[in-house]
Amino acid sequence: MSTPRILIVGGGYVGLYTAHRLQKLARRGKVSITVIDPHARMTYQPFLPEAAAGSIEPRHVVVALHKVLHRCEILTGCVTHIDHASRQVTLRPTSGPARKVGYDVLVVAAGSIVRTLPVPGLADHAIGLKSLPEAIYLRDHVLSQLDVASTTEDEHVRRKALTFAFVGGGYAGVETIAELEDMARYALRYYPRLKPELMRWVLVEANDHILPEIGPEMGEYTRKQLERRGFDLRLGRRVVSIAKGLVQLDDGDAFEAGTIVWTAGVRPNPVVERSDLPLDERKRVMCDEMMRVKDLPGVWAAGDIANVPDLSTPGASCSPSAQHAVRQSARLAKNIAAVQRGKEPKAYKHSYAGSVASLGLHKGAAKVYGVKLKGMPAWLMHRLYHVSRMPTTARKLQVVIDWSVALLFRREVVSLGDMENPRKQFREAAREELPHPTIDVTEAPPTRKRAPAKKVTVGKKAPAKKVTARR
Numbered sequence: 001m002s003t004p005r006i007l008i009v010g011g012g013y014v015g016l017y018t019a020h021r022l023q024k025l026a027r028r029g030k031v032s033i034t035v036i037d038p039h040a041r042m043t044y045q046p047f048l049p050e051a052a053a054g055s056i057e058p059r060h061v062v063v064a065l066h067k068v069l070h071r072c073e074i075l076t077g078c079v080t081h082i083d084h085a086s087r088q089v090t091l092r093p094t095s096g097p098a099r100k101v102g103y104d105v106l107v108v109a110a111g112s113i114v115r116t117l118p119v120p121g122l123a124d125h126a127i128g129l130k131s132l133p134e135a136i137y138l139r140d141h142v143l144s145q146l147d148v149a150s151t152t153e154d155e156h157v158r159r160k161a162l163t164f165a166f167v168g169g170g171y172a173g174v175e176t177i178a179e180l181e182d183m184a185r186y187a188l189r190y191y192p193r194l195k196p197e198l199m200r201w202v203l204v205e206a207n208d209h210i211l212p213e214i215g216p217e218m219g220e221y222t223r224k225q226l227e228r229r230g231f232d233l234r235l236g237r238r239v240v241s242i243a244k245g246l247v248q249l250d251d252g253d254a255f256e257a258g259t260i261v262w263t264a265g266v267r268p269n270p271v272v273e274r275s276d277l278p279l280d281e282r283k284r285v286m287c288d289e290m291m292r293v294k295d296l297p298g299v300w301a302a303g304d305i306a307n308v309p310d311l312s313t314p315g316a317s318c319s320p321s322a323q324h325a326v327r328q329s330a331r332l333a334k335n336i337a338a339v340q341r342g343k344e345p346k347a348y349k350h351s352y353a354g355s356v357a358s359l360g361l362h363k364g365a366a367k368v369y370g371v372k373l374k375g376m377p378a379w380l381m382h383r384l385y386h387v388s389r390m391p392t393t394a395r396k397l398q399v400v401i402d403w404s405v406a407l408l409f410r411r412e413v414v415s416l417g418d419m420e421n422p423r424k425q426f427r428e429a430a431r432e433e434l435p436h437p438t439i440d441v442t443e444a445p446p447t448r449k450r451a452p453a454k455k456v457t458v459g460k461k462a463p464a465k466k467v468t469a470r471r
């Protein structure tokens with residue numbers, strides 16, 4: 001009989017931790033494990049705001065799956081379809097044709113994506129914060145806005161460059177706006193023409209409170225802290241348009257912003273909508289308390305993509321959080337191993353331990369086992385908690401070293417320039433050398449409709465003297 005294959009879709013919190021724990025089974029030759037992820041790395045998302053603010057070296061908030069999952073097969077690509085009837089998924093690799101990958105046991109751990117709304121201009125003018133490239137881009141972009149503001153003589157351009165708008169007042173939005181403001185305020189010491197009062201940091205939230213994750217009292221404390229620091233909080237307000245970079249609110253107010261960050265929640269990864277798995281009304285995979293997908297033996301799901309009953313709150317399901325994802329994966333690995341040995345799986349039960357939020361250097365808010373912490377103690381608790389959850393000892397040490405170095409030396413405030421288009425300069429230089437400069441239609445800007453892959457020489461049909469144009 002061949003070794004059963006456990007296929008894990010997604011190498012984030014749930015995927016990495018589950019595979020890591022199941023490696024013991026693989027070592028004994030009981031199973032083979034395959035993990036599919038588009039980037040072959042796990043991103044420790046709670047550190048993204050600090051990576052964006054430069055307190056942690058960006059590479060230290062990710063863990064390469066190949067490095068940690070020695071006994072697993074890692075496939076780099078996207079699962080585009082799950083067909084449980086035939087026990088196969090469709091894998092679209094980074095390059096090359098799509099292929100089918102079969103399994104005996106399936107773990108669905110593809111997490112969530114940013115929840116967007118049909119707001120005009122959103123796709124063209126906003127950025128999310130769910131991935132490392134977004135964090136790197138955001139840091140660079142905020143610093144480059146300071147360069148713009150300090151160089152221009154145009155008051156309108158300056159005002160726009162110094163206006164930073166964030167939409168969504170959960171973890172991601174509040175921590176990121178607080179961290180980036182802290183970084184920008186520090187950076188201003190190197191811009192004698194700019195004063196902190198010129199900056200405008202606006203947070204728009206549809207609810208009348210922020211940070212629901214840490215409870216109403218600490219959310220209110222955070223609101224007061226942010227307002228004291230000069231943040232412009234628009235609670236109970238919705239963004240109705242950001243066309244042309246003009247942020248329009250539902251109360252009629254409007255302002256231009258050079259930076260618009262969309263952190264208005266997440267929704268389950270839509271890959272499960274292209275599957276025969278049972279979904280709830282929010283399109284999460286329906287699971288029982290053991291994390292078995294309902295009525296489908298051999299299929300499991302956990303984390304942001306799953307509807308797992310929260311046994312500590314009758315009738316509720318587990319919220320999409322790192323806290324649940326990490327703990328669920330520990331139970332999930334044990335359950336899968338138990339079933340492989342012919343034993344019964346156990347229910348996932350976890351009582352809420354509390355939440356921590358960082359609000360910039362030495363600032364924070366936390367509620368842990370009912371104890372409320374503010375300022376420096378909360379900030380330290382945030383760091384302690386998250387570094388303890390970070391996978392691998394090496395990464396824990398690297399993050400602690402980053403923090404220690406940041407205490408000893410001044411913050412790095414260099415903007416690396418055009419991060420969006422790193423090949424631009426090289427491409428232009430290379431084109432200069434061509435006798436008849438060409439435009440590669442495959443490299444058209446992403447907003448434009450993609451043209452078929454072909455090269456077009458731009459120029460008038462003039463046999464005697466060619467007139468050419470360059471992009």
Ligand SMILES: Cc1cc2nc3c(=O)[nH]c(=O)nc-3n(C[C@H](O)[C@H](O)[C@H](O)COP(=O)(O)OP(=O)(O)OC[C@H]3O[C@@H](n4cnc5c(N)ncnc54)[C@H](O)[C@@H]3O)c2cc1C
Nearest residue numbers: 010012013014045046079110111303304320321322323325
């Ligand atoms: C900025 C930010 C800050 C946060 N802060 C906190 C915090 O302080 N505390 C807290 O508890 N939670 C926090 N969270 C939430 C927490 O990070 C998530 O709840 C957690 O990551 C969920 O784990 P997961 O394994 O379900 O998904 P993820 O960790 O997102 O992993 C999903 C994986 O699936 C992969 N994938 C996606 N699509 C496919 C596909 N089609 N095929 C194959 N693989 C795919 C992705 O590449 C990814 O690696 C934060 C989130 C963000 C974005």
